Amino acid sequence: MNNDVDNEYDSQESKDPADKDAELSSDIRIREMRYTDSEEVIEIIGLAMNKEEARWAKETIDFHYFCEQNNQDDGRNYLLATLNNQPIGITGLHRYIWGPEDITWLGWFAVRPEYQRMGIGKKMMEETCEIARSRGFRKIFIETYSNDDFEKGREFYEKFGFVQTGSIDGYLKPDTDMVVYSRDLNGF
Ligand SMILES: CC(C)(COP(=O)(O)OP(=O)(O)OC[C@H]1O[C@@H](n2cnc3c(N)ncnc32)[C@H](O)[C@@H]1OP(=O)(O)O)[C@@H](O)C(=O)NCCC(=O)NCCS
16 A cells, blocks of 8 residues: 655645635645654644643654654654645544554644634545545544544534544543544545
8 A cells, every 4th residue: 555645735626716715725735744844733733632632743753754764654644734835734644554454544633723614624634535545545534532622623523424433431531532433435
């Protein structure tokens, strides 16, 4: 399975002058994240979720680039959403390297708070799923949580046809469950 993301995913949507969100979203570029973007990505995750998630994100990002330097595949791709070259969102794919080859998980997914509700998450999700489908993945899963920090995420995923397919009680904290969503990539 090809894990390289060398292209800039630059979909040319038709602009509707009456729709500011559509205009903004057509100015969003999605490209492969680079190591030099790490600080800003970690900041976005800290602001959109919380400091603990930012700390874990730093660990996964550092590990990813360590693997890359050593020609090892950690199963992850990180994709950055930019506006005028400024990072404003993070998305990506995460394949368990020991798991089924046609299943992927959504990677870290967040939009800088001041840019939320402008259609950027939608664009990130559509392009991420398109990339996943083009790589031959059949189904995408999402790991999220039951607490308030992830309420927007749960609403967003449900809006995009993801269905809750499981949960693990008390996974993140004694009172916070892991919630798993999934959907088929065909017909996204
Ligand atoms: C989830 C997230 C990435 C969505 O990004 P976004 O750019 O705001 O999403 P969009 O503007 O594309 O929203 C598309 C649609 O999703 C739904 N939606 C998005 N945010 C929502 C919210 N806070 N409450 C209810 N519905 C929401 C709406 O239907 C929205 O369409 P509308 O604005 O026309 O009503 C963003 O809220 C975020 O970063 N949240 C915090 C981090 C997080 O929870 N990430 C998921 C971790 S697993």
